[in-house]
Amino acid sequence: MVVPAKPSGASPVVLVTGFDPFGGQRVNPSWQAVQALHDSRIAGHRVVGAELPTVFVKCLQAMRGLLRQHRPTLVICTGQAGGRTAISLERVAINVDDARIADNAGAQPVDRAVVPQGPAAYFTGLPIKAMLQAMLDAGINAEVSQTAGTFVCNHLFFGLMHRIATRPVAAGLRGGFIHIPYLPEQAARFPGVPSMSLATMVEALRIAVACALAVEKDIAETGGQLH
Amino acid sequence: MVVPAKPSGASPVVLVTGFDPFGGQRVNPSWQAVQALHDSRIAGHRVVGAELPTVFVKCLQAMRGLLRQHRPTLVICTGQAGGRTAISLERVAINVDDARIADNAGAQPVDRAVVPQGPAAYFTGLPIKAMLQAMLDAGINAEVSQTAGTFVCNHLFFGLMHRIATRPVAAGLRGGFIHIPYLPEQAARFPGVPSMSLATMVEALRIAVACALAVEKDIAETGGQLH
Amino acid sequence: MVVPAKPSGASPVVLVTGFDPFGGQRVNPSWQAVQALHDSRIAGHRVVGAELPTVFVKCLQAMRGLLRQHRPTLVICTGQAGGRTAISLERVAINVDDARIADNAGAQPVDRAVVPQGPAAYFTGLPIKAMLQAMLDAGINAEVSQTAGTFVCNHLFFGLMHRIATRPVAAGLRGGFIHIPYLPEQAARFPGVPSMSLATMVEALRIAVACALAVEKDIAETGGQLH
Amino acid sequence: MVVPAKPSGASPVVLVTGFDPFGGQRVNPSWQAVQALHDSRIAGHRVVGAELPTVFVKCLQAMRGLLRQHRPTLVICTGQAGGRTAISLERVAINVDDARIADNAGAQPVDRAVVPQGPAAYFTGLPIKAMLQAMLDAGINAEVSQTAGTFVCNHLFFGLMHRIATRPVAAGLRGGFIHIPYLPEQAARFPGVPSMSLATMVEALRIAVACALAVEKDIAETGGQLH
Numbered sequence: 001m002v003v004p005a006k007p008s009g010a011s012p013v014v015l016v017t018g019f020d021p022f023g024g025q026r027v028n029p030s031w032q033a034v035q036a037l038h039d040s041r042i043a044g045h046r047v048v049g050a051e052l053p054t055v056f057v058k059c060l061q062a063m064r065g066l067l068r069q070h071r072p073t074l075v076i077c078t079g080q081a082g083g084r085t086a087i088s089l090e091r092v093a094i095n096v097d098d099a100r101i102a103d104n105a106g107a108q109p110v111d112r113a114v115v116p117q118g119p120a121a122y123f124t125g126l127p128i129k130a131m132l133q134a135m136l137d138a139g140i141n142a143e144v145s146q147t148a149g150t151f152v153c154n155h156l157f158f159g160l161m162h163r164i165a166t167r168p169v170a171a172g173l174r175g176g177f178i179h180i181p182y183l184p185e186q187a188a189r190f191p192g193v194p195s196m197s198l199a200t201m202v203e204a205l206r207i208a209v210a211c212a213l214a215v216e217k218d219i220a221e222t223g224g225q226l227h
Numbered sequence: 228m229v230v231p232a233k234p235s236g237a238s239p240v241v242l243v244t245g246f247d248p249f250g251g252q253r254v255n256p257s258w259q260a261v262q263a264l265h266d267s268r269i270a271g272h273r274v275v276g277a278e279l280p281t282v283f284v285k286c287l288q289a290m291r292g293l294l295r296q297h298r299p300t301l302v303i304c305t306g307q308a309g310g311r312t313a314i315s316l317e318r319v320a321i322n323v324d325d326a327r328i329a330d331n332a333g334a335q336p337v338d339r340a341v342v343p344q345g346p347a348a349y350f351t352g353l354p355i356k357a358m359l360q361a362m363l364d365a366g367i368n369a370e371v372s373q374t375a376g377t378f379v380c381n382h383l384f385f386g387l388m389h390r391i392a393t394r395p396v397a398a399g400l401r402g403g404f405i406h407i408p409y410l411p412e413q414a415a416r417f418p419g420v421p422s423m424s425l426a427t428m429v430e431a432l433r434i435a436v437a438c439a440l441a442v443e444k445d446i447a448e449t450g451g452q453l454h
Numbered sequence: 455m456v457v458p459a460k461p462s463g464a465s466p467v468v469l470v471t472g473f474d475p476f477g478g479q480r481v482n483p484s485w486q487a488v489q490a491l492h493d494s495r496i497a498g499h500r501v502v503g504a505e506l507p508t509v510f511v512k513c514l515q516a517m518r519g520l521l522r523q524h525r526p527t528l529v530i531c532t533g534q535a536g537g538r539t540a541i542s543l544e545r546v547a548i549n550v551d552d553a554r555i556a557d558n559a560g561a562q563p564v565d566r567a568v569v570p571q572g573p574a575a576y577f578t579g580l581p582i583k584a585m586l587q588a589m590l591d592a593g594i595n596a597e598v599s600q601t602a603g604t605f606v607c608n609h610l611f612f613g614l615m616h617r618i619a620t621r622p623v624a625a626g627l628r629g630g631f632i633h634i635p636y637l638p639e640q641a642a643r644f645p646g647v648p649s650m651s652l653a654t655m656v657e658a659l660r661i662a663v664a665c666a667l668a669v670e671k672d673i674a675e676t677g678g679q680l681h
Numbered sequence: 682m683v684v685p686a687k688p689s690g691a692s693p694v695v696l697v698t699g700f701d702p703f704g705g706q707r708v709n710p711s712w713q714a715v716q717a718l719h720d721s722r723i724a725g726h727r728v729v730g731a732e733l734p735t736v737f738v739k740c741l742q743a744m745r746g747l748l749r750q751h752r753p754t755l756v757i758c759t760g761q762a763g764g765r766t767a768i769s770l771e772r773v774a775i776n777v778d779d780a781r782i783a784d785n786a787g788a789q790p791v792d793r794a795v796v797p798q799g800p801a802a803y804f805t806g807l808p809i810k811a812m813l814q815a816m817l818d819a820g821i822n823a824e825v826s827q828t829a830g831t832f833v834c835n836h837l838f839f840g841l842m843h844r845i846a847t848r849p850v851a852a853g854l855r856g857g858f859i860h861i862p863y864l865p866e867q868a869a870r871f872p873g874v875p876s877m878s879l880a881t882m883v884e885a886l887r888i889a890v891a892c893a894l895a896v897e898k899d900i901a902e903t904g905g906q907l908h
Contacts, residue, residue, distance in 0.1 A: 023907070081908035085414070085421045088908075092775050094802060094827070098905025110901045111810070121775060121802030129792070139412030141422055146775070146828040150905030179908050184427055185366030187312070194312045194421030195368055200411055220791045224779025224831030226704075227762035227769075227860050250680070308681035315681075319548050321575060321600070325678025337674045338583070348548060348575030356565070373548070373601040377678030406681050447564045451552025451604030453477070454535035454542075454633050539868065539875045593866030595876055638881055639820030641766065648766045648875030649822055654865055 011046040014209050015072035017063070019079050019152065022054035022104050029183045030078040033201040042206060043213045048072065054152050055105040056097060060159040067163065074174055074212055076126070077160060078205065079153035081179035082186070085194040086141035087204045088179035089128040090148040091223075093158035094121045098150035114158040122161035126176030127218035131211045140204050141181075141196065144223035148177055178208060238273040241436050242299035244290070246306050246379070249281035249331050256410045257305040260428040269433060270440045275299065281379050282332040283324060287386040294390070301401055301439055303353070304387060305432065306380035308406035309413070312421040313368035314431045315406035316355040317375040318450075320385035321348045325377035341385040349388035353403030354445035358438045367431050368408075368423065371450035375404055405435060465500040468663050469526035471517070473533050473606065476508035476558050483637045484532040487655040496660060497667045502526065508606050509559040510551060514613040521617065528628055528666055530580070531614060532659065533607035535633035536640070539648040540595035541658045542633035543582040544602040545677075547612035548575045552604035568612040576615035580630030581672035585665045594658050595635075595650065598677035602631055632662060692727040695890050696753035698744070700760050700833070703735035703785050710864045711759040714882040723887060724894045729753065735833050736786040737778060741840040748844065755855055755893055757807065758841060759886065760834035762860035763867070766875040767822035768885045769860035770809040771829040772904075774839035775802045779831035795839040803842035807857030808899035812892045821885050822862075822877065825904035829858055859889060 016038075018031030031051045038049030048070050052059040067075070081088055095118050097109040128144055135142035148154040157177035164175050180201055187195035243265075245258030258278045265276030275297050279286040294302070308315055322345050324336040355371055362369035375381040384404035391402050407428055414422035470492075472485030485505045492503030502524050506513040521529070535542055549572050551563040582598055589596035602608040611631035618629050634655055641649035697719075699712030712732045719730030729751050733740040748756070762769055776799050778790040809825055816823035829835040838858035845856050861882055868876035 079908070084908070086418045091777075092801065094773050094804075096772075096804075096905075098903065100903055100905055100907055108903075110903055110905075111899075119800055119802075120773065120804055121800075123775075123777075123801055136415050139410075139415050141411055141415050141418070141420075143418035146831060147906065147908075149908035150827060151907045153908055183366075184368055184423075188363050188366050188368050191313045191368070191370035193368075196411075196422075197424035197427060199426070200424060218792075222779065222781055222789075222791055224777075224781055224791075225828065226781055226832045227760070227765070227828075227830035227834055306681070311681070318550075319574065321546050321577075323545075323577075323678075325676065327676055327678055327680055335676075337676055337678075338672075346573055346575075347546065347577055348573075350548075350550075350574055371552075373604060374679065374681075376681040377600060378680045380681055445565075449552065449554055449562075449564055451550075451554055451564075452601065453554055453605045454533070454538070454601075454603040454607055540872045590869050593864075593869050595865055595869050595872070595874075597872030637820075638822055638877075642817050642820050642822050645767045645822070645824030647822075649877075650865075651878035651881060653880070654878060 011044060013070045013072040014042065014045045014047050014074045015050065015066055015070055016047055016205065017050045017052050017077045019052055019054045020104065023101055025186060027183065028080050029180050029201060030080050032183065032198055033180060033205055034078060036202045037205055042209045045213060047209065052156065053104055055103045056107050056109060056152055056155050058105065059152060059156045063156060063160060064163065073172065075160060076208055077156055077177045078180055082182050083193060084179060084181050086143045087135060088143055088145035089131055090124060090145050090157060090177040090179060091128060092121050092123050092146065093148055093154055093161050095119060095158055096150055097155055103152055114155050115162050118162055122158060122165065124176035125164060125174035126212050127215040129221040129223050130215040130219045131208050132223055133221060134207050134211045135204055138203065138207060140200055142204065145179060146225050148179065153177065153179065174212065238271060240297045240299040241269065241272045241274050241301045242277065242293055242297055243274055243432065244277045244279050244304045246279050246281045247331065250328055252413060254410065255307050256407050256428060257307050259410065259425055260407060260432055261305060263429045264432055269436045272440060274436065280331055282330045283334050283336060283379055283382055285332065286379060286383045290383060290387060291390065300399065302387060303435055304383055304404045305407055309409045310420060311406060311408050313370045314362060315370055315372035316358055317351060317372050317384060317404040317406060318355060319348050319350050319373065320375055320381055320388050322346060322385055323377055324382055330379055341382050342389050345389055349385060349392065351403035352391065352401035353439050354442040356448040356450055357442040357446045358435050359450055360448060361434050361438045362431055365430065365434060367427055372406060373452055375406065380404065380406065465498060467524045467526040468496065468499045468501050468528045469504065469520055469524055470501055470659065471504045471506050471531045473506050473508045474558065477555055479640060481637065482534050483634050483655060484534050486637065486652055487634060487659055488532060490656045491659055496663045499667060501663065506610065507558055509557045510561050510563060510606055510609050512559065513606060513610050517610060517614060518617065527626065529614060530662055531610055531631045532634055536636045537647060538633060538635050540597045541589060542597055542599035543585055544578060544599050544611060544631040544633060545582060546575050546577050546600065547602055547608055547615050549573060549612055550604055551609055557606055568609050569616050572616055576612060576619065578630035579618065579628035580666050581669040583675040583677050584669040584673045585662050586677055587675060588661050588665045589658055592657065592661055594654055599633060600679050602633065607631065607633065692725060694751045694753040695723065695726045695728050695755045696731065696747055696751055697728055697886065698731045698733050698758045700733050700735045701785065704782055706867060708864065709761050710861050710882060711761050713864065713879055714861060714886055715759060717883045718886055723890045726894060728890065733837065734785055736784045737788050737790060737833055737836050739786065740833060740837045744837060744841060745844065754853065756841060757889055758837055758858045759861055763863045764874060765860060765862050767824045768816060769824055769826035770812055771805060771826050771838060771858040771860060772809060773802050773804050773827065774829055774835055774842050776800060776839055777831055778836055784833055795836050796843050799843055803839060803846065805857035806845065806855035807893050808896040810902040810904050811896040811900045812889050813904055814902060815888050815892045816885055819884065819888055821881055826860060827906050829860065834858065834860065
């Protein structure tokens, strides 16, 4: 793989991705929030926002292209977690696709490995406990999550971590995944379904990026689940 | 009761109330939202916002004072419903106090009538179905609720409706009650607990007032519960 | 109305009703549980179990027929509350039909009174706080509920209480309503949906009848909701 | 390690474990259910039921002793998952301890590996999709779960799978973990908290054992989560 030289003097890049809408939704809050951060600057870094297709395999191909193109020092992928109440900092990606619904290309794999012969799981490369504290301190609903599911989000997360572990495009590259609740307009007609305002989501992602850039080694703070 | 004459030419008044914090909370979203509307103008009416104490009996005394003072044409009371996901348009107030926790004065009545010899319940005087549609059209989480509970909120709601039914201070006075979710900062440290941004709450109340002023007879739209 | 004389010497009757299946379900746990109690004896009373149609108006006509036929001293109506975790002792019936789905005859009334010119609500005639304690003491999930919804269950409950209030067929007749969760087989394919075993439901109803027969005046125990 | 010879002619053993009560509970449904299966026979195998302490490290020491003593061909560990509605067939164990509460010996590790230098995760060795189908067919609430949490249950699950992967005491030994809801008496005073009857739990575990003995290679049936 030939990586074109980055123009000398350019700012280091943080890559933040969202997904396109799926499952009958007209918007995907992850891309709405990422779009709002695109081209902003955080702690001397330029944020590149990108929208990925909610399609197994293809989203990972797009991710690899983005890694080659932008050679980021940090990658934060995001996706919609309809029904959750809080920004979910994902702890672990597992090596399985098991789709309850078809992806946007009609594929619905069951119990298939993301990476055959790959390990069972990867832990996130993000300082999720420090990010959790920073979000809570800002009054934002946030939690550590022990599962990113088994759909396209987990597929991307596992594929990204496998890429970082096996073919790092840049020294010290770190990455991870964050799940985001519905927007109010997605939940409006479904009483009992929680949501979060776009402004809060954008602020949460800004905090996530700033925190990941500032914190090298994560803090030890409780964030587990009894089951 | 001597009601001082309202200055001729003054705008008609909409009274909107919230409660002070209770149950160990440092804020009450209902008062936060009402405060933001205080002294604004909606459809030729002046909005008077007032904070009531989360105290049985006393909140109703304060309400009666406000009715005498402002002689509103519309009264919308609001209160915090921690754990709900949506703006809850309350359909019915029932004639019972049954407190799971003590109010802010330490009282915790069990199975006591709000108004001895009063009827079992009053339906709201607000066009809640029209309000529901208007909020959903604006992308706001909203629902019709069939119970305002049995704590101070229901006490105020029942007392207000009884006052309107038995000693109306103004011809055509209408009133009702709206429950409001937690603010994000209240829910932040409790994953699984839903919340709503203050901006959305304020917009919801503005829509509620405008809709109640515009709609005389409510529309017939489904808003019930199976159980 | 000519009421045929009850054979002298016959046991007093407790009437317990359930509903037939609705909403695409193949069973209704309320009738399953009631059926198991039919013809049993509790505290010197004979239990008559009856299945009512999940149909507005018609269920009340059937109820009136049962009251004339059996002249019970106690009536406990039950219905399915899919999604609830506990035996729900209903506190209040409200005078409104507002159907989210069609009943078993295709009717879907919206904001229609159960009894035109009737009061807004009736409180239950059952000692629900004593029943709550008795069920909890037996290790059964139970709660006081402040709303029986606005579908056929509330319709029957309101109609029964109105009948008792206005045309009592027997001196001292008392009545009320209990909601029941899904059976395990109804919830099995829907993870996240709670259920209760039939044996527990039957035991709960047996306790309900025994307690209602034993307790004339309800105890004062907390059973309210904050909202 | 010297493994004493199993008496020739003895039945093969299935080891099923539960935990002792923790978190202020007086019972642990996992041990209640396992106890009921102890010494029963399923498909020519003898079931050995054992109670493990809800204590990090120590539960694994006890497990290793049981493996040496009984040399089972199948191990199913179970634990309490208060708040879940269904029998949860755990898909994956992760290599982290992160305790929200102290275990029964007062330890509360945060972000510590179960096995330092071990892999990030192990997938279950049980045919969980076949077990899911068998339970659903029997009318039992069941689900595949993508996380066993980060407390003692996951600790035991990971430790067991690591043992099987690295020092198998018997050829073909398989193992995994199942989470179990509260019993009705644990949930009774907490409306909104789901539960399951002991009889259903016992039947579910019997099905789990029979299915694991009968099914060598799991079926491919959807059982994933979107997130």
